[in-house]
Amino acid sequence: MPPNEGTRSGELFLRLEGGAHSRRSLFDPARRSELSDVWELDAVPFPSRFMDDPAARPVAIVVGSGPFVVHARLLNRAPAEPDDLARVLAAEIAVAIDVAGQLPVRIDVRHASMAVALRPLLLPRGINVRAVPTLTTLHEAAQGLVAHLAGGADAPMASLPETWAGWDLPRDSVARLFRAAAAYYRARPWQLVADDRPIVASLAHGDVWYAVILGNAGQEFGVALYHDPEDVASVYYERDLRRAINALRGSMLSITFAAKDDLPPRVRREVRDAGWEIAGPAAYPLLMVLGTPGGGVRQSQIEQLIALLDCVPRFVIAVHADEARAEWLEPWTDEASGAALSFAGVDASPATTLWDVPDQLTPCGPVGPGARPEASLRTASDEEREELVRRTLDRFTQHCQTDRSFAAVSQKAAQKHAGVARLFLHFITACQEIPPSAVTEFDLREFLYNWYPRKVMASEQEARAVYGSLRRFFAFLAEAHSIECPWADPILRNRDAFIEMWYSSRGLSPEGANDDWLAPFTAAR
Numbered sequence: 320m321p322p323n324e325g326t327r328s329g330e331l332f333l334r335l336e337g338g339a340h341s342r343r344s345l346f347d348p349a350r351r352s353e354l355s356d357v358w359e360l361d362a363v364p365f366p367s368r369f370m371d372d373p374a375a376r377p378v379a380i381v382v383g384s385g386p387f388v389v390h391a392r393l394l395n396r397a398p399a400e401p402d403d404l405a406r407v408l409a410a411e412i413a414v415a416i417d418v419a420g421q422l423p424v425r426i427d428v429r430h431a432s433m434a435v436a437l438r439p440l441l442l443p444r445g446i447n448v449r450a451v452p453t454l455t456t457l458h459e460a461a462q463g464l465v466a467h468l469a470g471g472a473d474a475p476m477a478s479l480p481e482t483w484a485g486w487d488l489p490r491d492s493v494a495r496l497f498r499a500a501a502a503y504y505r506a507r508p509w510q511l512v513a514d515d516r517p518i519v520a521s522l523a524h525g526d527v528w529y530a531v532i533l534g535n536a537g538q539e540f541g542v543a544l545y546h547d548p549e550d551v552a553s554v555y556y557e558r559d560l561r562r563a564i565n566a567l568r569g570s571m572l573s574i575t576f577a578a579k580d581d582l583p584p585r586v587r588r589e590v591r592d593a594g595w596e597i598a599g600p601a602a603y604p605l606l607m608v609l610g611t612p613g614g615g616v617r618q619s620q621i622e623q624l625i626a627l628l629d630c631v632p633r634f635v636i637a638v639h640a641d642e643a644r645a646e647w648l649e650p651w652t653d654e655a656s657g658a659a660l661s662f663a664g665v666d667a668s669p670a671t672t673l674w675d676v677p678d679q680l681t682p683c684g685p686v687g688p689g690a691r692p693e694a695s696l697r698t699a700s701d702e703e704r705e706e707l708v709r710r711t712l713d714r715f716t717q718h719c720q721t722d723r724s725f726a727a728v729s730q731k732a733a734q735k736h737a738g739v740a741r742l743f744l745h746f747i748t749a750c751q752e753i754p755p756s757a758v759t760e761f762d763l764r765e766f767l768y769n770w771y772p773r774k775v776m777a778s779e780q781e782a783r784a785v786y787g788s789l790r791r792f793f794a795f796l797a798e799a800h801s802i803e804c805p806w807a808d809p810i811l812r813n814r815d816a817f818i819e820m821w822y823s824s825r826g827l828s829p830e831g832a833n834d835d836w837l838a839p840f841t842a843a844r
Contacts (some may be wrong), residue, residue, distance in 0.1 A: 366616025399615025478614030509534030
């Protein structure tokens, strides 16, 4: 249970000095002379729960100056609209001034909208307000607070209320958001576009968002919207994903989907009682917000999210239907909303490879009596794909226990090999939309060097075992199904390239390896 769970609001008597995440300490009046004329103010959201308030969206309001946290207060949630939040922050600044016994000349905040709303409230006291990209004094202290209150150093500065009531949105707005999310889920744009092709969406009133479609890897489905294009690049390429999440320059909104059984009973009741539309038992929408003032979501942002949930699938379908313009770097206008959408430009710089480029090309598909290179699962239902995976795994598990070419193994060991095979089968059936009889060299390389390192939460020991299990699986395809893949064995003997990519995806090197790499927002991808 995270610290302060069950406490609705109150002062934070948290001494940060000497802690693992911050060197800032609570203000000591005897050291008033060390205060700076420039103070910093932040409203820091953190992902925690209050047992007596399922609608809580906890926020720590922190005022810092010089080496001190002058004042800090925990709220069960803060207003999302700038004018309303500014009034709350101005009241906390007044408390900080009383504690410090002096006025600042200027207060720095992280958001321009917050500076605009707060400035007229403080100028009568001679205090100016400025928006800055980074609060250098409070950044470390804020991370320490979030780590303490959310129960871990990896906790993101994010809002994740347990129920939809925590967003303080009009019920009609939530109902329209649910309808748009249900339509988005039914359209399944992730089947046509991967998450490495961000979409630039210019809305009719001028706001621009960068939309990343989630789900092509078959792990988490939905869409993530970024206001700043540098944030998209940072989340993709920053080795420390937690640092990228907590250092967003702009705001990020995402809608992902959860299964009914994975939700708390009170959330299921909330959706049922409100009559909000869902696309199915695995399509309950979840809203996540990052980088907004106080972790709230404004009504205008909800309207933009609804608009993009509507028009992004239409854009993707239009692109897919026009093979002559597959890149679609020129804007496409959505007639219903007036939004202009296009794919972000592709980096054309030369790519490096993890393996030697062959002098002569050879066939990369399966061969043999059981091979079906043209086979596709695009029209198969989820149930049909799952049944194919189940049957293949059952036969593979039995084969491992009687295999002569690799030596038979125990049932327990066979199940471990089947666990790796399940991941690979899930990848090719759900993401590549093909059966094992159509697997290609590209599918295997994509799984090893891209999908598995980014999507699978595994230890180094488990990662190193992947190659042995897959060698058994491809031998099983050849012996039991006459599906031969002559290119597989050379790939599966080059374990070093895979391990190098596995380390790289976690910001590690083989020399400085550790398993403390799990980041909280692998699904933001």
